[in-house]
Amino acid sequence: MSAHLALTQLVPFAAEELDKNKVTPGVLGFVVFAVMALAVWMLMKSMNRHMGKVSFEESAPADTPDAPASAGAPGK
Numbered sequence: 001m002s003a004h005l006a007l008t009q010l011v012p013f014a015a016e017e018l019d020k021n022k023v024t025p026g027v028l029g030f031v032v033f034a035v036m037a038l039a040v041w042m043l044m045k046s047m048n049r050h051m052g053k054v055s056f057e058e059s060a061p062a063d064t065p066d067a068p069a070s071a072g073a074p075g076k
Contacts, residue, residue: 025033
């Protein structure tokens with residue numbers, strides 16, 4: 001019970017000393033932001049490398065050699 005009473009008495013003192021205009025994230029906030037930005041940059045670089053390896057051209061199935069000729073034929 002005495003710890004709770006001590007905390008309730010100290011909270012107003014902390015609120016008086018806190019200047020809301022001078023509160024900043026500090027060095028830890030910058031480091032966390034920089035690490036996240038670096039991770040996103042590395043992920044995008046990796047994604048571009050993997051997307052470069054993908055072939056977007058669709059090939060004809062091997063079991064039907066006349067598939068490209070009949071693919072555009074109407075009425076089928």
